[in-house]
Amino acid sequence: MTDPLAPDMFEELCPSGLTPFRLSEHKWSALVLRCLKDGPRRFSELRIPLHRVTPRVLTRTLRSLERDGLISRSAGPGPTRVTYALTGLGRSILVPLAAVCDWTAAHFEDLIDARERYEGAPAVQARSVG
Amino acid sequence: MTDPLAPDMFEELCPSGLTPFRLSEHKWSALVLRCLKDGPRRFSELRIPLHRVTPRVLTRTLRSLERDGLISRSAGPGPTRVTYALTGLGRSILVPLAAVCDWTAAHFEDLIDARERYEGAPAVQARSVG
DNA sequence: CGGCATCCGAAGCGATACTG
DNA sequence: CAGTATCGCTTCGGATGCCG
Numbered sequence: 001m002t003d004p005l006a007p008d009m010f011e012e013l014c015p016s017g018l019t020p021f022r023l024s025e026h027k028w029s030a031l032v033l034r035c036l037k038d039g040p041r042r043f044s045e046l047r048i049p050l051h052r053v054t055p056r057v058l059t060r061t062l063r064s065l066e067r068d069g070l071i072s073r074s075a076g077p078g079p080t081r082v083t084y085a086l087t088g089l090g091r092s093i094l095v096p097l098a099a100v101c102d103w104t105a106a107h108f109e110d111l112i113d114a115r116e117r118y119e120g121a122p123a124v125q126a127r128s129v130g
Numbered sequence: 131m132t133d134p135l136a137p138d139m140f141e142e143l144c145p146s147g148l149t150p151f152r153l154s155e156h157k158w159s160a161l162v163l164r165c166l167k168d169g170p171r172r173f174s175e176l177r178i179p180l181h182r183v184t185p186r187v188l189t190r191t192l193r194s195l196e197r198d199g200l201i202s203r204s205a206g207p208g209p210t211r212v213t214y215a216l217t218g219l220g221r222s223i224l225v226p227l228a229a230v231c232d233w234t235a236a237h238f239e240d241l242i243d244a245r246e247r248y249e250g251a252p253a254v255q256a257r258s259v260g
Numbered sequence: 261c262g263g264c265a266t267c268c269g270a271a272g273c274g275a276t277a278c279t280g
Numbered sequence: 281c282a283g284t285a286t287c288g289c290t291t292c293g294g295a296t297g298c299c300g
Contacts, residue, residue: 002168002169002170002171003168004175005165005171005175005176005178005179006179009161009164009165009179010161010179010180010181012164012231013160013161013164013231013234014161015234015235015238016238016242018234018238018241019157020157020158020160020161021153021160021161021230021231021234022152022153022154022157022159022160023151023152023153023230024152025291025292026292026293027149027150027152027292027293028150030143030150030151030152031139031140031143031144031150031151034139034142034143035135035139038132038133039132040132041132041135042261042262043261043262043263044261044262045134045135046135048135049135049136049139049140050140051140053293053294054293054294054295054296055262055263055264056263056264056265056293056294056295057292057293057294058263059262059263059264060292060293066248067244067245067248068241068244068245069240069241069243069244069245069247069248070244075262078261080261080262081261082261082262082263089237089240089241089244092233092237093233093237095229095233096226096229096230096232096233097230099225099226099229099230100151100153100226100227100229100230101142101143101151102226103222103223103225103226104143104145104148104151105145107219107222107223108145108146108148110199110219111148111198111199111219112146113199114197114198114199114200114219115197115198115199117199118196118197118198118199155271155272156272157272157273172281172282173281173282173283174281174282183273183274184273184274184275184276185282185283185284186273186274186275186283186284186285187272187273187274188283189282189283189284190272205282208281210281210282211281212281212282212283
């Protein structure tokens with residue numbers, strides 16, 4: 001029907017052994033990045049839009065983003081002066097991220113409809129048309 | 131420093147209670163979608179670029195994509211005639227997906243460098259600059 | 261305020277083995 | 281060929297509690 005799959009199909013998405021593409025391992029990473037688009041934010045401030053996510057989860061998400069160079073952590077004097085901000089790299093990912101978000105918004109109804117249709121569909125074993 | 135975070139920041143990425151944005155729950159979803167861009171593929175054919183992923187994992191990935199209306203499953207007569215193909219919805223997501231893939235390719239070195247720098251950096255407790 | 265320690269349950273990945 | 285069944289392992293997410 002079509003040409004065989006190219007052997008480099010894997011490298012295309014997972015260059016040099018990077019984890020296969022998922023945008024992120026962490027549930028909240030994309031949202032955190034978007035929350036930082038207007039400037040630095042504090043730890044407790046970031047918890048709000050994340051539905052009061054527990055500190056443990058937010059900490060691990062932030063460490064992961066920091067490890068990949070997408071955000072930076074700044075701790076000033078005093079206990080209330082820790083802020084997180086986008087790096088240049090982190091800012092650059094907002095563009096493709098927005099493309100995916102726009103897609104989700106545009107096709108949201110389609111996704112919901114597909115799920116509802118799938119729930120009411122016959123099971124896998126009975127789906128053969130042969 | 132900046133305006134308070136908008137309360138609808140969550141809805142922006144996770145409309146109506148959808149799982150917080152991760153592009154997919156499944157590790158291989160994005161790669162499967164791209165493997166189907168040139169036409170329908172068979173089950174065993176899809177396993178190749180996924181590093182010989184086990185059938186169980188591939189099955190769940192395909193069911194998930196089918197549930198969301200991104201791919202369709204066709205079973206013809208005979209045991210070797212099951213194919214998977216992109217739906218119109220699935221084809222439409224290739225565009226924003228490509229944007230993210232291009233970003234990864236363009237900033238791959240930055241990501242690797244950041245991780246290496248992070249590994250050699252002092253631990254969290256010692257990173258205060260105050 | 262900005263975390264960390266501990267515990268728990270759920271989910272995903274992967275290997276092995278088996279089936280129509 | 282295209283899956284399913286079972287298992288073990290790891291990771292994530294969330295709750296609770298404590299600390300400087």
